[in-house]
Structure formats: structure tokens, C-alpha cells
Amino acid sequence: MMMEPASKRRLKATSKSDQKFFLDQKKGELSSAAPPARPLSPFIPRHHRQLINLLKVTGGLAGSLLLRRPLVWGNPLIVHIEPTSLCNLNCPLCPSGTGLLTRHRSKLNFSKFRIILDKLPDSVRMLLLWNQGEPFLVKELPQMIEYARKKDIYVSTSTNGHFLYDPASVRDLVNADLNELIISLDGADQQTYEKYRSGGNLTRVFEGIRNVSLVKKQMKQVHPVIHLQFILMRQNQHQMNQIIHIGKELGVNRISFKSLQLGEFEGAEHFLPDNPQYTRYLEKDKNGNYVTRKRRLFSNDCLRLWYSMVINCDGGVSPCCFDKDGAYSFGNLFEDSFSSIWYGLKFRKFRHNLLKSRYYYDMCRDCSEGLKKLFVRSIRYD
Ligand SMILES: C[S@@+](CC[C@H](N)C(=O)[O-])C[C@H]1O[C@@H](n2cnc3c(N)ncnc32)[C@H](O)[C@@H]1O
Numbered sequence: 077m078m079m080e081p082a083s084k085r086r087l088k089a090t091s092k093s094d095q096k097f098f099l100d101q102k103k104g105e106l107s108s109a110a111p112p113a114r115p116l117s118p119f120i121p122r123h124h125r126q127l128i129n130l131l132k133v134t135g136g137l138a139g140s141l142l143l144r145r146p147l148v149w150g151n152p153l154i155v156h157i158e159p160t161s162l163c164n165l166n167c168p169l170c171p172s173g174t175g176l177l178t179r180h181r182s183k184l185n186f187s188k189f190r191i192i193l194d195k196l197p198d199s200v201r202m203l204l205l206w207n208q209g210e211p212f213l214v215k216e217l218p219q220m221i222e223y224a225r226k227k228d229i230y231v232s233t234s235t236n237g238h239f240l241y242d243p244a245s246v247r248d249l250v251n252a253d254l255n256e257l258i259i260s261l262d263g264a265d266q267q268t269y270e271k272y273r274s275g276g277n278l279t280r281v282f283e284g285i286r287n288v289s290l291v292k293k294q295m296k297q298v299h300p301v302i303h304l305q306f307i308l309m310r311q312n313q314h315q316m317n318q319i320i321h322i323g324k325e326l327g328v329n330r331i332s333f334k335s336l337q338l339g340e341f342e343g344a345e346h347f348l349p350d351n352p353q354y355t356r357y358l359e360k361d362k363n364g365n366y367v368t369r370k371r372r373l374f375s376n377d378c379l380r381l382w383y384s385m386v387i388n389c390d391g392g393v394s395p396c397c398f399d400k401d402g403a404y405s406f407g408n409l410f411e412d413s414f415s416s417i418w419y420g421l422k423f424r425k426f427r428h429n430l431l432k433s434r435y436y437y438d439m440c441r442d443c444s445e446g447l448k449k450l451f452v453r454s455i456r457y458d
Pocket residue numbers: 163167169170172206207208209210211234235236258259260305307334335336337338
């Protein structure tokens with residue numbers, strides 16, 4: 077069943093010629109009142125079901141850590157849905173870009189997305205609309221965003237920024253009320269950029285970012301927050317200040333400098349920055365594996381399995397985004413109910429094993445949960 081419109085204050089510009097007036101979606105009439113002055117926070121529940129769920133998740137998690145057995149009292153707070161596993165680029169440390177992803181490559185369409193979202197509990201607070209692949213290859217992405225926003229879910233998506241050049245489709249995105257747009261951009265010039273974003277065109281990404289900030293201004297909207305994400309690597313580690321300057325000029329709201337994940341790729345070390353402050357890894361252990369730097373608190377626990385889950389574009393449910401190939405699939409939302417997956421035996425066993433040891437599964441060795449240096453530096457312009 078459809079719920080109340082996302083934000084009661086959510087207002088849309090109606091056309092270029094009446095930019096001072098906005099359509100109040102609730103009242104269905106024109107208004108000259110200002111749209112929300114500040115972007116919404118994903119961390120503040122929007123209604124009592126989200127609040128109660130947050131309390132249940134926290135309680136279950138605390139009890140599980142204390143008793144060392146999985147108590148799951150709440151539903152996920154955050155859900156990843158993968159619009160597609162296909163991509164237009166060939167980033168060398170990404171299984172989608174290298175073609176090493178073994179699960180079936182496909183795209184979600186809106187009706188399939190709706191089946192998934194309608195099966196999820198209405199207490200979900202945040203939707204991360206990406207996993208592997210490039211979300212903007214899916215034409216119906218704005219419809220998906222709008223549908224989730226109408227359920228009062230905070231929506232964020234991550235893109236390589238190659239499909240933002242058309243002002244009309246950017247307007248659709250803003251009208252859909254996307255909360256956050258993360259744009260991956262790891263170089264201040266084409267030569268540096270394409271060392272990782274192979275097949276990419278930096279000018280086109282710059283043009284796209286400018287476009288989004290211009291359309292937002294024209295429509296007098298604070299959403300989507302434009303979040304530039306720069307992965308620190310050996311070839312670009314000297315460009316931090318340059319990118320801070322470029323980000324400001326392009327009109328982005330935030331920049332995050334993210335540390336590189338190596339994965340299982342041959343020759344990956346070649347991309348590691350030589351500045352130790354910029355990496356998530358310590359020296360290698362005696363087996364030759366890089367060890368990640370963890371925070372002291374809960375360093376041997378994975379909390380993620382109590383508050384989030386990943387749904388791939390084929391409907392398969394994975395514990396997290398590190399299960400790239402869906403090897404630990406707990407079920408499929410096109411066939412199974414949400415409860416039979418989230419509270420089911422397979423998920424429970426996985427949580428149980430991780431309570432025994434954070435490194436029970438090999439996949440978890442390189443995971444970013446609880447990392448000290450996931451983000452090396454973050455800047456906000458607003
Ligand atoms: C697999 S991508 C999919 C979304 C989109 N295609 C993109 O690149 O933004 C998901 C996220 O992983 C990031 N990413 C890609 N390779 C990475 C690596 N080796 N280490 C850390 N993050 C990485 C991307 O920048 C993006 O934020």
C-alpha cells in the first residue's frame with residue numbers, strides 16, 4: 077500500500093519560467109514558500125515505525141554482542157538494491173569492470189524493483205541504490221527513487237558520473253527527490269583519472285556535475301546532495317588540494333577521500349598509495365595478506381548483519397557488498413518472503429559464525445566494517 081508523500085514539505089519547481097513558484101505536492105497547489113533549506117539526514121527516523129525499529133535493532137545487537145548469540149529483534153535500517161551489475165567502465169579492481177563477476181549480469185526494471193521494495197518492511201530508513209555495476213545504465217532509475225522516497229526512505233546512489241550530461245534527465249532525478257548523489261571521480265586530469273576509471277572521460281564527468289548543480293540551483297532544491305568521492309591511489313595521492321579546488325568550482329556539497337580496497341586482484345598493490353596515512357592497510361601478515369587497520373571498539377565483530385542487507389539485481393539476498401558473486405545468498409526476494417530470509421536459518425547461521433570470529437569467512441578479511449581509515453578526509457562546503 078502506498079504511504080503518505082515522502083516529505084510533507086517537499087516542493088518541486090514547475091517549469092523554467094515560474095522558478096519562484098513551487099508545486100506543494102501535498103496540497104497539490106502552487107506555493108511561493110521556500111523548499112527545505114537543509115538536506116534531510118539519513119540518521120534521523122522520519123516516523124514512529126522507523127524509530128521503534130532503530131531501538132529494536134540496537135537492543136538486539138547489544139544483546140547479541142553480550143550473549144554471543146544472534147538476537148535479531150529489528151528489521152534492516154539500511155538496504156542496498158543493485159539496479160544493475162553491468163557497467164560502461166572497466167575499473168581494474170572492480171569485478172564488474174573487469175568482467176570477473178560470475179553471477180548472471182542483468183538489469184532491474186521498475187516493476188521488479190517495486191516487487192522488491194513492497195516486500196521490505198516499511199521501517200527501512202535508507203536505500204543505497206547501487207552495489208556492483210553502474211546504476212545510471214538503468215533508464216527507470218528516477219522512478220525507482222521516487223517510489224522509495226514516497227515511502228519515506230532516504231535514497232542515495234553512487235555513479236561514475238557519465239550519464240548526467242542531459243539536463244532533462246537531471247531534472248527527472250531532482251524531481252524524484254534523490255537525497256544524495258555520490259560521484260566517483262579519482263583524478264584531476266584525464267591521464268591520472270583513466271588509470272583507474274578505464275574507458276572514462278573526465279570532461280564528461282565534470283560537465284555532468286556542473287549540470288546537476290545548475291539544475292538544482294534553477295529548481296531551488298537542496299537535494300540531491302552532490303558528494304564527490306575520490307579514491308586515494310598511488311597515481312592521484314598528490315592531487316588532494318587540486319580536487320578540493322575543482323570540487324568547489326563544480327558546485328559539489330561534499331568531498332570524501334576514500335581509501336583503496338585491494339580485493340583479490342593480481343597486481344592490485346601497484347595502486348596502493350605510498351603515503352601510509354592514505355591507506356586502510358597495515359603491513360602484510362605471515363601468510364602474505366594485507367591486514368586492515370581496525371578501530372579498537374568491536375574490532376572482532378561485524379555489526380552490519382544486524383542493520384543491513386544487500387539485494388542483487390536478480391533478487392538474490394547477500395549479507396553485504398563484499399559477497400560480490402552472491403556466494404552466500406540467503407534467498408531470493410522474487411521467490412521468498414522478506415521474513416524467511418532476514419530471520420531465516422541461513423542468515424542466522426552466518427551471524428552466529430561471525431559472532432565466533434570476525435574472520436570466520438574468508439570474504440570478511442578485506443571488509444571495510446569498523447575500519448580506521450575507510451575515509452581519510454572529508455570536506456563539506458555547506
Ligand atoms: C562498484 S561501485 C558501483 C557504483 C558506480 N559504478 C561507481 O563507480 O560509483 C561502488 C563504489 O565502490 C567504489 N570503488 C570502486 N573500486 C573501489 C576500490 N578498489 N576501493 C574502494 N572503493 C572502490 C566506487 O567508487 C563506488 O563508490
